[in-house]
Amino acid sequence: xxxxxxxxxxxxxxxxxxxxxxxxxxxxxxxxxxxxxxxxxxxxxxxxxxxxxxxxxxxxxxxxxxxxxxxxxxxxxxxxxxxxxxxxxxxxxxxxxxxxxxxxxxxxxxxxxxxxxxxxxxxxxxxxxxxxxxxxxxxxxxxxxxxxxxxxxxxxxxxxxxxxxxxxxxxxxxxxxxxxxxxxxxxxxxxxxxxxxxxxxxxxxxxxxxxxxxxxxxxxxxxxxxxxxxxxxxxxxxxxxxxxxxxxxxxxxxxxxxxxxxxxxxxxxxxxxxxxxxxxxxxxxxxxxxxxxxxxxxxxxxxxxxxxxxxxxxxxxxxxxxxxxxxxxxxxxxxxxxxxxxxxxxxxxxxxxxxxxxxxxxxxxxxxxxxxxxxxxxxxxxxxxxxxxxxxxxxxxxxxxxxxxxxxxxxxxxxxxxxxxxxxxxxxxxxxxxxxxxxxxxxxxxxxxxxxxxxxxxxxxxxxxxxxxxxxxxxxxxxxxxx
Ligand code: NGQ
Ligand code: ZN
Numbered sequence: 001x002x003x004x005x006x007x008x009x010x011x012x013x014x015x016x017x018x019x020x021x022x023x024x025x026x027x028x029x030x031x032x033x034x035x036x037x038x039x040x041x042x043x044x045x046x047x048x049x050x051x052x053x054x055x056x057x058x059x060x061x062x063x064x065x066x067x068x069x070x071x072x073x074x075x076x077x078x079x080x081x082x083x084x085x086x087x088x089x090x091x092x093x094x095x096x097x098x099x100x101x102x103x104x105x106x107x108x109x110x111x112x113x114x115x116x117x118x119x120x121x122x123x124x125x126x127x128x129x130x131x132x133x134x135x136x137x138x139x140x141x142x143x144x145x146x147x148x149x150x151x152x153x154x155x156x157x158x159x160x161x162x163x164x165x166x167x168x169x170x171x172x173x174x175x176x177x178x179x180x181x182x183x184x185x186x187x188x189x190x191x192x193x194x195x196x197x198x199x200x201x202x203x204x205x206x207x208x209x210x211x212x213x214x215x216x217x218x219x220x221x222x223x224x225x226x227x228x229x230x231x232x233x234x235x236x237x238x239x240x241x242x243x244x245x246x247x248x249x250x251x252x253x254x255x256x257x258x259x260x261x262x263x264x265x266x267x268x269x270x271x272x273x274x275x276x277x278x279x280x281x282x283x284x285x286x287x288x289x290x291x292x293x294x295x296x297x298x299x300x301x302x303x304x305x306x307x308x309x310x311x312x313x314x315x316x317x318x319x320x321x322x323x324x325x326x327x328x329x330x331x332x333x334x335x336x337x338x339x340x341x342x343x344x345x346x347x348x349x350x351x352x353x354x355x356x357x358x359x360x361x362x363x364x365x366x367x368x369x370x371x372x373x374x375x376x377x378x379x380x381x382x383x384x385x386x387x388x389x390x391x392x393x394x395x396x397x398x399x400x401x402x403x404x405x406x407x408x409x410x411x412x413x414x415x416x417x418x419x420x421x422x423x424x425x426x427x428x429x430x431x432x433x434x435x436x437x438x439x440x441x442x443x444x445x446x447x448x449x450x451x452x453x454x455x456x457x458x459x460x461x462x463x464x465x466x467x468x469x470x471x472x473x474x475x476x477x478x479x480x481x482x483x
Contacts, residue, residue, distance in 0.1 A: 032060070033455050036068035037419075039431060041079035041391075043408050046432035050078075054415040057228060057454030062411055076422040077435055079391070080408035081144025081451065082357045083398025086260070086298050086319045086348025089131035089171060090152055093481055094118045095353045108266050108328045115351075116202040119152060121481050124161075124170045127152065129470075129477035131174035134352050136464040139180055141445045142357035144416035144453055146180055147319075147348065147402045149235050149260055149298070151187035151206045153216065158204030164212070165219035172223050172230070177466060179458045181416065182227055183402040185235040185260050186220050188213045188242060188250050194276035196243045206237070210249045217253055228454060229414060231403040233258030233294075239273060239281050244288060251289060258294055258403045260319065261285070265299035265330050282307040291316050296401035298348070301331040308334055312341040317401040322363035324350035332367045336377050339393075346398030358440050358448075361390040365440075385433035387440040415455035418448050 033054050040050040042062070051066040052059060068074055098114045122130070131148075138146055148171050155161055163169070168184060175182040189206035192199050199207050208216060217234065224230040234254045236242040238261060242250075251259060264270055264281040273281045282303050285291060295316035303311070311318060320333055328351070335345070347360040365386060368377035380389035392408075399406015407413045420427060420435060426443035427435060439447050451459035458464055 033415075034069065034072045035075060035078070036066075036072040037075045037078040038422075039077040039435065040409055041388075041436070043410050052078075052409070052415075054455030057415060057456075059409060059411050059413050059415050062409060075419040075450070077420040078409070078417050079420070079436070080395055080405075081416040081418055081453070082142050082391070082394055083145045083147070083346055083402050083405060084138055084143035084349050084357070085147045085296060085317070085346040085398045085401045086321055086350050087134065087138075087146050087148050087352060088150075088350065089134045089146075089148055089174070089352065090119060090122050090127055091115060091350075092134040092137075092352035092355070093122070093126075093130045093478060095351075108330065109268070111328055113202075118481070119205065120156060120202070122152065123156065124166055126477040126481060127167055128170035128174050129473035131171045132177055132466075132470045133474040134355060135174055135178035135180040136467055136470050137355040138349065138357075139178060139451050139453075140448070140459050140462055140464050140467075141355055141359075142418050142448050142451065143349070143355075144181060144418075144451065145183060145398075145402055145405060146175075147183040147185055147233075147258070147260065147296075147398075149185045149187060151189050151235075151237060153186075153208065154205040156205070158207075163219060164216040165223045168216075168220045169223050172227060175227055175230070178464070178470075179453045179456065181229055181404065181414065181453065182224070183231040183233060183258060183404065184220060184224055185233045185258065186213070186216055187235040187237045188246065189237040190246055191241050191243065193240050194272050199241075206241075210246060213250060214253060229404060231257060233260065233403060235260040238262040238269070239284065240269060247289060254294065256294065256403075258296060258401060260296040260298055260401070262298045263300055264297075264302045265325075265328075267302055267331070270302050280304065280307060282311065286310045286314060293317075293400060294403075296346075298350075299325065299330060299333070301325060301333050303334065305334075305337065308338050308343070309341055312338065312343040316344075317397045318343060318345045319348050319401060320345050320360075320364055321348045321350035322360050322367060323354050323356070324348075326363060326367070327351065327353050332371050335364070335368050336372065339378060344397040344400060345393055346396075346401050347394045356445055358444050361387070361394060361440050362444075365390060385437050387437035388433035390440060391436050414453075416453050418452075419450040420447050421449040 035052045037050045047064040051063045053061045291314040293315040296319045298319035300318045376386045379386045396406050424447040427438045430438045
């Protein structure tokens with residue numbers, strides 16, 4: 001990047017088709033990048049010899065069957081970056097620390113108790129360092145946008161920060177540094193269980209009333225404008241944590257933005273909901289809220305055939321988090337039936353116990369195979385590549401749920417994409433959709449060699465450019481938290 005006086009900028013623009021990018025207060029020069037890929041995953045299928053130009057961070061032109069021009073950056077195969085529709089960034093720092101059986105039966109609820117003990121120690125600075133590391137790992141693994149389902153709002157004592165968005169600002173600052181696209185989902189949390197039970201002491205840092213939540217949302221919206229393409233939605237945490245009156249009061253605050261909720265992840269939640277309302281969680285939600293295409297039902301693991309069909313009818317997206325759901329012993333979502341009906345899903349890294357886009361997709365498919373005794377379940381139909389179908393579903397569903405993108409490599413869309421190392425042992429001799437099968441089922445993230453956001457390269461040879469700096473801060477934060 002070269003800084004230059006305005007007259008020079010104008011001359012260079014004229015001579016070299018350079019453009020001015022306004023960044024804070026100084027004008028800098030960056031060439032409009034142009035790329036050439038031997039193969040590219042486009043919305044209507046795989047294409048060959050694809051030439052792509054980018055302007056202002058968006059795909060400007062996409063031409064097929066075109067040779068490379070001399071200054072083009074050349075790649076073997078490119079595909080769109082994936083949305084990660086559900087993350088609790090702070091949980092990355094406890095990854096692997098809850099993997100020893102306790103004295104009682106170990107389950108979701110005992111994991112949650114351990115997580116609550118851990119969360120107690122995280123302040124704004126630690127959150128920033130952890131979120132940065134997590135986002136870097138997301139980018140390296142193929143995720144280019146993250147939906148951060150954020151509920152750690154208050155200080156360690158549960159007291160209010162002067163700026164209600166203090167903790168959100170840490171996530172936003174991390175996104176500014178990592179370059180990941182952010183859909184921030186401030187969480188409304190008020191109760192410890194169905195029927196408006198008072199929150200527990202361990203939940204003191206999450207809690208708002210409706211007015212306090214509206215203030216938070218306004219502050220977060222103000223803070224997020226420093227990012228180029230942030231989206232701010234809302235997240236009623238779960239039917240356990242929000243009363244019907246509160247749900248009705250906060251949903252209008254979303255406007256057209258995404259609304260995410262945890263639902264029916266555990267059988268105890270289903271039983272408690274039945275005892276409280278005589279209805280199952282998804283059934284209750286669809287009967288009492290105007291669930292539409294803005295909504296993302298996170299997990300929706302325990303659903304009946306009727307509920308499955310009703311979710312499809314609502315146009316909402318199901319947010320599947322296969323690695324976390326396996327780690328927490330949640331259960332397996334009835335994906336085959338859901339997809340037959342035309343359901344939409346995306347994937348999320350949720351607890352971030354392991355951050356890997358390709359592994360989320362692989363485990364999603366393998367969970368179905370293991371439970372059904374079949375192969376190629378989440379496919380696009382006869383002879384369709386399962387990897388390609390998984391990828392396209394997660395792209396479209398995740399993009400819808402995060403209120404941005406989801407179309408992929410198309411004119412006007414953000415230039416967020418990955419390049420594959422087609423010399424990788426697991427990709428040799430593959431082409432088109434079979435490259436995605438190789439990526440998901442055989443190679444994993446080790447075959448992703450580059451990642452771009454808004455046309456800017458963030459990852460080379462599988463490493464994010466800010467990784468070393470981020471590791472430094474992360475090491476310090478962990479030393480503090482685990483002391
Ligand atoms: C969460 N995680 O918000 O981090 C939850 C645990 C809860 C998952 N549901 C807290 N996987 O559900 O009460
Ligand atoms: Zn979650």
